[in-house]
Amino acid sequence: MDTVARFDEQRLFHSTGRGHGAGLDPVDGLGLRPAPLAGYRDLARLRYDFPLVLVAAGPAGGEVRSLSAVIDGVLREVAPRGLEGERLRRHVLRLEREIRALAAGGTRSTLGELWTQASQRLASPQDPSVQQVLSGIGDKLDLDGWVVDCDGGMPADVVTHLWQAAQRRKGASFRRAVDRLVVRLSDILRAAFDRSAAGRQPDTLRATLGGAYRDAFDFGALSKLLVRNVPQDELAPARRQRIEWARDVLQSQPFHVDERLPAPPGAPAQLAFRFTDCASAVEAYRARLPRLAEVVKAIAIAELEADGRYVEAKDDPFFAHFDESALSPEDLALFPDYLVCIPAGENDAPRNAGLMDMLSSGLPVKVLVETTDLVEEAAAGTGHFAFGVRAARLANTATGLGGVYVVQAAASNLYAMRERIGRAFEHRGAGLLSVYVGTGAPAVLPPYLLCAAAMESRAFPAFAYDPHAGTTQAARFVLADNPQPEADWPVAPLDYADEAMQRVRQEVPFTVADFLLCDRRYAPHFARVPRERWNDAMVPADEWLALDAKRAADRVPYVLAVDGDDVLQRVVVDAKLMQAVVCTRTFWHRLQEQGGIHNSHAAILVARERAQWEAAAKAAQAAVQGAPAAQPSGAAVPQEAAAAPAAGDAPAPDAPARDPDVAWIETARCPSCNECQTINDRMFKYDANKQAYIADLKAGTYRQLVEAAESCQVAIIHPGKPWNPDEPGLDELLERAKPFR
């Protein structure tokens, strides 16, 4: 009876969100966290993806590595198996923990710096060798770079780092190609100079000879000799002008400048391609477009000239009208990508209003948009919650534009998705990177965990859309970065000890209700139920969702949490919040369909096919039972088909019989040895493949025909019968012709 009364209180709380009190404790202040997160209390003691090292130099330059991966690499190098290795390993792992704590505490520095700091902190007066050992190992690190933890600035740092690496690669290959063209154009000019009168003046000739024998020659006399009959300039003026123009444009192109080299005087300044708002990026892009078109034109002209394929009559008119309207996405792809990292909180700034227009116009620009808080009340003022709706709308709209590369991810997942993000910079055209950073929520968790929880709970699912990956939506849209993408919610085993201290394992889902438990603003929608009041009418939130309305009304949903002492708690969830859970699940289902998981059209089709197939099978069975002498199904194969030999085994059919009286050559077998044409080149000729045939039988005698047959190395000339019965000596010739008939 008592139980019933308690359940009524719980039900009242569930449907109204009111009635905290006896047996329904407010959660605020209890320090609860979802039970699946029980093990992640002190992140600094855990080895996980963060912090990251943005590798600056060395063979891995441009990569993003996790600190743990770097440390593992070092350990593989320096720590031998066995006791000594074990000691080293322990020291280095302590150092890793120290670096992790420094980064989490907000220290921004390079790995080398942090390594030094951390090893100083670990130094102990008892054992001075520790610091020595650790800094010795630090010297063996073959990489360095900024260390970033999972905080608000991290996404922009990581994206910028990957973008820079892609630009460096692109720039290097662009410059190599352009430098080669410049050299080839210069070679043309130089060769023309060498052959001109100017190139054969005494001073020029002297300069071409090495030092030792310079005095032994009379360059004046040599020049007089060589200058005779040389053209003034073997390059036509128009061509020279064209080549010089292209060379100059290429030498001064400002798009890919090698920043490693000291800029020579007059060299173009490196342009900036990273911006913090959309309008500036678009303005810069438009302002530079004419110059870019000029460089494209110069490259095309240089390529044609270098290959000697420039045809003035055809190419001049084409290039006369060449401007930015002629540029294709492939042309643009050779130039740097623009990057816009919109600072958190400025998504709605007027200078970013053009974001969608910019993406849809296919500009070579990649935009990072950060979402700091997923909580928004639905605009209609219904009082219902919506999560990540704006970010979802943004990413979805961008996906709908067709040509935009889209990645949506929580910050915690950027390391795992680094290759996908890197690939965005190989995509020609626009790209959108939408990242949840979780810094705007008054959360009980550090940003890394909050972000991970947002993704686990489907509140901010990860997805990627690559418009050029394959022809089907399933190939282009990837949901695989989410945990258990086929399920409604990811389920993980939770191990705990019960009252009798027995180990219990339970499969626990991670729903959006679990995620919201981490956000203090939602505390009023939860109530902790003390253990003595637990009852059978309480069901886990995911199971509750599966109930029909009537049964659901008799139950209350709960989620499992742990308190500060890691004691397992049940927390009931009110109806309003459960509605938000349903919304999130609906939205997740839509994403699943886009990614080819549980596709409803496919399901309908499969059901229809199955019904038809079953009906047909039934009918066939009925027919078989009706027929008195049923045959086994295999015998339905037509007999002729079964008897036909495989095509490959068929012997090659014999050639159609030839009239032995008609002269001919097996042309396809002729190895072009010339013999027959040496005898008579009007009777025998070559076809387009340079193989002999009889072009004109009457252009020669039967004797010549027989002689050719005799001298043909491969015996493919067949003389047939003589066309002129009056030719002398025919009897003897016919006898000689016999072997070739």
Next chain:
Amino acid sequence: MTMPVTQCLIRLHEEHHQLEDYQGGVPRWCSGCGDNAILTAVQRLCRDEGLAPERTVFVSGIGCSSRFPHYMKTYGFHGIHGRAFPIAQGVKMARPDLAVFVNTGDGDCCSIGAAHWIHAIRYNMNLTAILHDNQVYGLTKKQASPTSPIGTKSNTTPRGSYLQALNPLTVTLGVTNVSFVAQAVDWIPELLYDIVRKAYLHRGFSFVRILQRCPEWLPKQFEPWLHDPGKTLLLTHRDGLAVPPALARTYRNQVEHDPTDLDRAREIASSTDPIPVGILYHNPAVPCYEDVHGVGEVRTAEQVRRGLEAEFDKVTVWPQGGDGARAAA
């Protein structure tokens, strides 16, 4: 990098060549010489693959067969005896955009040039090497070559040669980094063409040994094979040769051979009777030297000049009292 615009314009003005466009000087080979068939096959290849004459180079050593570049209206380099491969490699290194072929004889390749041959295989540069194997020194009037079958009577071996012939196929198949090996015979022009074409299309060092008749010095050498098609074994495969039906009627001795199977390739290659014809081995995955070695650098005229000066300085004999002391130091 080639701009889409350039590609588009080039396609727009694409020139189409006829066989005659590739015909250089009139061949001075003896009439009936098998080299003619090879020349025709290669000219057909150039025409059908649209190789621009100014972007194609034939490099050779010394011998009848090495006169090949003179008969092609493309760029050519008639080199010195046995050194066709290093010259071709140099050309390819400096101008990877050119199609580079090597024509070499059995003396040129397997005798004086053997060391270069082995390393050319190992370097696996993107070249098409054609070995004109007439089993004799033709140009110098009949001396035994390394590929002359034992007992071959020649001016250097009047009582018949004493050594077993070297098999260029098994040698090539035994070298590290081998990536394409095929055998053709000059007297089956259709297959000769097809094999040379497959060799050209392979990216890497393609080695085609062509058994070539020398009617001048060894007129009877291949007679048994000319008269009995059953003594030729055609290697067929989905990724290898497709034998035209008309030819299949004559050459019925066929076996399916998977060109990725190196062991089987070596086994087949060691047969001299029947003569295997087709693609013995093909592995497109072997890296090309020009891809793994840093040839990406751009060499300006100035750098080339400095490099050459430095090389020449090493062997320069300096006049007494001149700058010699400095250079020799």
